[in-house]
Amino acid sequence: MNNSQYEYITTLQYRNKALKARVDAFENGSVYKKMEADYTSLLHTEESRIHKLEVALSKAHAQTVDVRNIWWEVLEDVFREHEKENAAYEARIKQLEQRILEVERQRDTALDDKKELRLKLYEALTELEEEKGKNMHLKAQLNRDYENSSKPSSQSVNHKKITNNREKTGRKPGGQPGHKGHGRKKQELTQPVIYLPAPQDVLDDPCFKKTGRIIKKQVIGIHLCMEVREYWADVYYNSQTGEHRHAEFPGGINDDVNYDGTVKAFLYLLNNNSNVSIDNAKDFLSNLTQGRLNISKGMVSNLNKQFSEATEEQRKKWFVDLQRCPVLNTDFTNARCDGRNMEVAIVASPDGLTQYYGREQKGHKGVAGTPVENYQGILVHDHDTTYYSYGSDHQECSTHMLRYLKDAMENEPDRTWAGKMRTLLQEAIHYSNSLGDDDPDAVKVDDFEKRYCKIIEEARNEYLDVPPSKYYPEGYNLFKRMEKYMHNHLLFLHDKRVPHNNNLSERQARKVKRKIKQVMTYRSFQSLEYFCDGLGVLVSLREQDPSNIYTNVSEIFDRKYRWSD
Structure with a gap:
């Protein structure tokens, strides 16, 4: 028997033994009991899970x-x-439907209004074309002078100066040996001639004979003579009507005691022309009359109003004349009114017309109501950008520019552009002053402009290399300003009528400053306006007739002065 058979037999024996044990378990019922116990346990578990x-x-x-x-x-x-x-949407829809209907109604109305506006626009454009035609006509009038119209040279603003063709002799200025000279002007005699007797020793000496030559010397003095006129008028009584009548007194005679134009002009000129206080002016007149004329302060203070009212019509005419001038100088100066800072607008023309306007502030509100507001010519002014909204062209004051450039030279010594620009402006001013009657040379003017642009380019490079200091931006701002307003700094080279500075307005501003320094502050703005009205008339009258200012002012107060055209 080999090993495989032995293992097979052994396996069968083990299986037989196991099956026998299972049969014995079924025979004695132990398997059934175990199965029943397992079933009972499983049933209980399932029932619990089902529950x-x-x-x-x-x-x-x-x-x-x-x-x-x-x-x-x-x-x-x-x-x-x-x-x-x-429900809300339905309500909203109804509301929107109503709004749509309203919008459609408004649209229809707007279309109708648009049609009306188109008609108005057409009318406005038509009127604008008419105004342009009027402006063109006015400009033509402004540009007329004795060379292109029948206007005489004496009335032309730009009449030419007489050229000085005399050659230098090298002699000292003043009267030359042998020249008769110009002595003091002799006056017409108001008293009989006083003959001085000859010295007694001359009369006693028969050798002295009369030559027929008389030496005449005058002594001139002044004295105040108070003239008092009194008007009488009989009073008539109507017994039936009870009416009282008398002859009409001349105009201006309203009170029991009245002062004519001579007294008013004396006090007015002292107060406003000589800047004497009201108290000192009336005290001076009282002293001159030995205390007989003691005029109240209120009367002296009211003279400004009277003079303003008396010259209103002429100031309106001068207003139009100023607008017709081809060149106007304008400026603002400070004033005080009721403790607040005010401004006085100054408008002056080269032909001598000057007007002052009291204003509460500068800017466009300060310009409103002055000849500058609707001016169409060339304005000369300091660098106030407000003025660039008015006039046809502008010239900035070069004197101010020279000062600003000098300030830039002193505060930015490392930059060279300011010094070069200052030299250029000085040369341009000297060239303009040396022209006389000659027109500017276009080549020379073009050279000035090219040098100007070159210096501006150098300034730009200097500020690119070394930016300006935040503590001194004035130099850089001056460079930007001169770059932008080059035309307005050199306009005087193109038009001989244009001065290179605004000295005319600044000289007239000094009159206001001197008065404000004396009066300190006006009590009302209207008082400042009255002063400005009168000062403009005084300055203009002095330009027209400087020797008769007192007489002219007296006649103005008496309504007798005849204004020149």
């Missing part, structure tokens, strides 16, 4: 019912909310 599942199913069913109820409630709430939203 749990039934409990869970019951809970799930209850939850399903609760969820269904909740969902019904939610659906009902959503439905109610939806109904509310639908």
